[in-house]
Amino acid sequence: MGGRETKVTSTAFISHRDCHLHDMGSYHPESPARLSAISDHMIAQGLDHYFAFYDAPLASFEQLLRVHSAFHLERLKRNSPALGIVHLDPDTAMNPHTWNAALRSAGAGVLGVDLVMSREVQNAFCAVRPPGHHAERANAMGFCFFNNIAVAAAHALKAHGLSRVAVIDFDVHHGNGTEDCFKNNEQVLMISMFQHPFYPYSGTDHPASNMLNVPLPSGTNSDEFRQMVNEVWLPRLREFKPEFIFISAGFDAHHEDDLGGMKLHERDFSWVSEQLKQVADETAQGRIVSMLEGGYVLSALARCVAAHIKVLAGL
Numbered sequence: 683m684g685g686r687e688t689k690v691t692s693t694a695f696i697s698h699r700d701c702h703l704h705d706m707g708s709y710h711p712e713s714p715a716r717l718s719a720i721s722d723h724m725i726a727q728g729l730d731h732y733f734a735f736y737d738a739p740l741a742s743f744e745q746l747l748r749v750h751s752a753f754h755l756e757r758l759k760r761n762s763p764a765l766g767i768v769h770l771d772p773d774t775a776m777n778p779h780t781w782n783a784a785l786r787s788a789g790a791g792v793l794g795v796d797l798v799m800s801r802e803v804q805n806a807f808c809a810v811r812p813p814g815h816h817a818e819r820a821n822a823m824g825f826c827f828f829n830n831i832a833v834a835a836a837h838a839l840k841a842h843g844l845s846r847v848a849v850i851d852f853d854v855h856h857g858n859g860t861e862d863c864f865k866n867n868e869q870v871l872m873i874s875m876f877q878h879p880f881y882p883y884s885g886t887d888h889p890a891s892n893m894l895n896v897p898l899p900s901g902t903n904s905d906e907f908r909q910m911v912n913e914v915w916l917p918r919l920r921e922f923k924p925e926f927i928f929i930s931a932g933f934d935a936h937h938e939d940d941l942g943g944m945k946l947h948e949r950d951f952s953w954v955s956e957q958l959k960q961v962a963d964e965t966a967q968g969r970i971v972s973m974l975e976g977g978y979v980l981s982a983l984a985r986c987v988a989a990h991i992k993v994l995a996g997l
């Protein structure tokens with residue numbers, strides 16, 4: 683009508699102060715300081731002017747139950763301490779704020795999907811913790827409680843009626859939880875790379891045809907990563923024609939991150955983000971929700987997130 687085209691260009695930045703209150707102990711690399719480092723760097727770079735900021739809502743049980751068992755939710759709620767810290771495994775612990783932080787983290791992705799689908803924004807980045815991609819249907823592990831990216835992808839399928847969504851995971855660790863939630867679900871293509879052999883020692887047994895896992899050796903560098911993305915990831919992603927692209931954005935494959943042994947740089951995260959944005963523009967009306975996963979050296983994490991969200995925002 684009238685030929686006026688409205689082009690949505692804004693990028694949502696979704697977080698919540700509750701995500702800073704989840705704390706597994708001063709020794710733990712998955713620390714509240716990660717989110718502070720990201721926001722401090724954004725402000726120092728003047729990036730905060732270019733994003734639409736939103737508070738993450740609490741995910742509902744209905745949204746969580748699309749990918750998690752009722753038993754998992756009940757067990758987490760039951761373990762949630764009134765005081766102190768309760769360990770679920772040697773790496774994964776709850777303090778009195780963890781339950782709410784985990785609900786906010788999952789809720790951030792749901793809000794991101796709603797904002798993108800309503801065209802209020804073009805795409806969204808969720809700066810949340812706890813991360814999610816190790817959380818299985820019925821199990822918390824590896825710093826993760828709810829599988830945030832899986833909850834978001836399931837929301838796009840169930841609440842918005844999409845029929846094909848892709849989850850791309852470039853964290854240095856295999857997203858075993860996302861695989862557990864979506865294996866054999868033909869509405870979801872999961873594409874990942876991860877250091878192998880490495881925690882959680884999964885992902886090499888090709889459990890289902892909708893999983894494209896690329897194990898890479900410690901020491902993998904920029905050229906090797908980009909070649910793999912060009913030759914393996916992108917052809918399969920384009921063939922699938924996703925209607926929405928979800929990114930498990932872990933930055934622990936950065937060369938400064940000593941939790942992993944890979945050798946990527948900020949520019950590689952920019953580059954892969956550009957490639958994914960290009961596919962989203964071709965097949966998914968530009969729809970992307972990206973969620974923070976790993977990344978543990980604070981300065982590298984902050985620089986990588988800035989590089990990633992600048993691409994999302996077209997800066």
Ligand SMILES: [Zn+2]
Binds near residue numbers: 853854932934975976
């Ligand atoms: Zn990781």
